[in-house]
Amino acid sequence: MHRHVADAAKEPDLIELRPGLVCLRFEIMKIYSALGAVRHLLDTGTVEPGDTLVDSSSGIYAHALALACHRYGLRCHIVGSTTVDRTLKVQLEILGATLEQMPPSENLGLDQNRRVRRIEEILRENPRYHWMRQYHDSVHYLGYHEVARQLGAMIPLGPLTIVGGVGTGASTGSIASYLREHDRDVELVGVQPFGSVTFGAEHTSDPEMIIAGIGSSIEFRNVRHACYDRLHWVSYGHATAGAVDLLRTSGVFAGLSAGASYLAALWERELDRDRTYVVIAADTGHRYVDAFAKHTTTEIGDLRPAKAASQDEIALPWTVMDWCRGEHTDARDCG
Template identity: 50%
Template sequence: MFDHIADAMKQPDVVRLDRDTYVLRFEMMKLYSALEAVRHLLATGVVEPGDTLMDSSSGTYGYSLALACHKYGMKCRIVCSTKVDDNVRRQFEMLGAEVDQVRVPPGPLVDKMDQGARLARVAEILETEPGVHWMRQYHDSVHYLGYRECAQFLNKEFGGEPFTLVAGVGTGAASGGLTTALRELNDDVRLVGVEPFESVTFGSDPVEDPVASISGIGSPIVMGNVRHELFDRVHWVGFDAAVSATVELFSRHGVYAGLSSGCNFLAARWEAARETGRPCVFLAADTGHRYAENVYARPGALDHGVLDLAPRRIDSLDQLALPWSVMDWDRRPFHHHLKEHAQ
C-alpha cells in the first residue's frame, strides 16, 4: 500500500518486446528524481517545511515536482514552457503550484528561445523574491539520488546479468543516476545515449532538423548533470524518424509512450541486433497522452519503414547527418571530441 499517489505513479514495469529488447516503462519517470530530491533537501535542512520550491520545466519534471511538493507539504512554483498546454497548466495549479508560463515569438528558434526565456525568468524570481529554492534539475546532482532505488529494481529483474541501457540524454539525471547506481551493482552495464540534432550536449547543434527539434532529451544549453564519461555510444535521431518510431512502438507492441521513448526504441532495436543474447533495455519515461496531436495524429506518422532504417556510423562530429547517426563514445569526456572536431 502506498501513502501517496506519487509513490505509486513512479513505479516502472519491465516488458519484453522481442528476444533481446525490453522496455522499462514509466507513467512518470521524473518522480523518482523529484521525490527523493525533496525528501533529501528536507532531511538535510537545506529547505524547511512550507518553503517554496521552483524550477523550469517543459512538462514532466514540473508535474513531478508539483506532486512531490504536494506529498511533502511544500509550496511549488513552475516556470513552464510554451509547450505546456492549458490542460496541463490547470493540473499544475490544482496540485497547488504557482505557474509562470513564458512567451516567445513563434518561429524556427522557438525551442532555443523558450529555454533561455525560462531560465531568465527563474533568475528574475530568485533576485526579486526571497525564500524561493531553485531545484536546478539540470545541474544539481541531488537529482541522481532517486534513481538508486530504480537501479536496484532493474538489476534484480535481470538477475545481475550484463545488459545494455538505452536512455535519452536529457538533463543527465536519469541516465547518469541509473547508470552510476547500476555499475555499483554490476560492472557490465553499458549506457547508450540518445539525443536529437540541434543539441549542444553531445555536439549536434550545428545540424538543424528542418521539421522540429525534440525537447526533453537534448538541450540548447549546457547541463551540469550530464556526465559524458558514462556513455559508451550515442545515437542522434531526427524528428520524422522519432515520430515514426514512436507510433511503431505503439502499433507493434501496444506501448503508448512519448517521443523520447520512440527514439530510444529505434536505437535499442539496433543495439540488440548487434549483439544477440545481450538484453537491451530502453527507457519509456512517460505516457503518450500529451503527444496525441503533435505525434500520433501527425500526417505520415504511420510510415512503418523507419525500422528498416540503419544509422549512419560516424567517427567524428563533423560527419553527423540526418535522419539518424551513431558514434562510439567510449566513456570519454566531451572536450576530447571537441578537440577532434576542431582538427
C-alpha cells in the same frame, strides 16, 4: 498501500518487447528525480516545509515537482515552456502549484533561455525561494538509485545495455552508474535530438523540433559524459516512426524519446544478441498525440544510422557515434 499518489505514479512496468529486448515504461519518470531531490533537501535542512521550490520545465518535471511538493508540504512555482498544455495547467493549479508560462517563441532554444532568465529574476525578487536546477544539480541523480535497484532485481544476471534519452543525464546516467558500482556489466547508450549542445551537435538543426526533455540548446551541467558508451542523434521524424511502431507492435503508448530509444535499441541489438537491451520510456505518448495522429506507416527495419567518427559528421536523420565513456571529441581517441 501507497501513502501518496506520487509513490504510485512513479512505479515502472517492465515489458518484454522481443526476446532480449524489454521496455522500462514509466507514467512520469521524473517523479523519482523530484522526490529524491526534495527528500535530500529536507533531510539536510536546505529547505523546510512551507518553503517555495522553483524551476523551469517543458511539462513533465513540472508535474513531478508539483507532486513532490504536495507530498512533502512545500510550495511550488514553475516557469513553464510554451508547450505546457491545458491538461497539465489544470492539474498544477489544483495541486497548489503556480505556473508562469512563457509566450510562444520562434524555437525551443529561445524558450529555454527565456525561462532561465525569468527564474533568475524571480530569485532576485524572492531570495528565500530554492531553485531546483534540474539541468545542473547532481542531487537529481539520487532518486534513480531506486530504479536501478529495481531493474537489477527484475532482470536476470547478465550483460545489460540501457538505451534512453540523455536529458539532464540524471536518469540514464544514474541507473547505469549505480549498477556498474554493484558489479553489473552495463553499457549505456544515450539518445539525443539534433541541435543539442550536450555532446556537440549544436551545429545541426532538426526542421521539425528539438524533442523536449532529452536535449537542449543550453548546457546541461549535470550530464556526466563519462557514463556513456555510445550516442544516437535521432530526428523528430524517425523518433515518431519508432514511437508508432512501438505502439503498433507492443501496445506501449510512449513519448517520442521512447520512440527514438526503441529505434536505437533495435539497431544496437543487431550488434550483440547476448545482451539484454532495456529501452527507457520516460513518459506516455499523450502530449505527442498530434505526432501520432499525423503518422505515416514507415518500415523501421529499413532505417539505419550513419556512423560518425567525430561531431563534425553528425547529420540528419540519424547518426550514431562511439563515445567510449570519454569527454573527447574524437571517437578514434578511445582505447
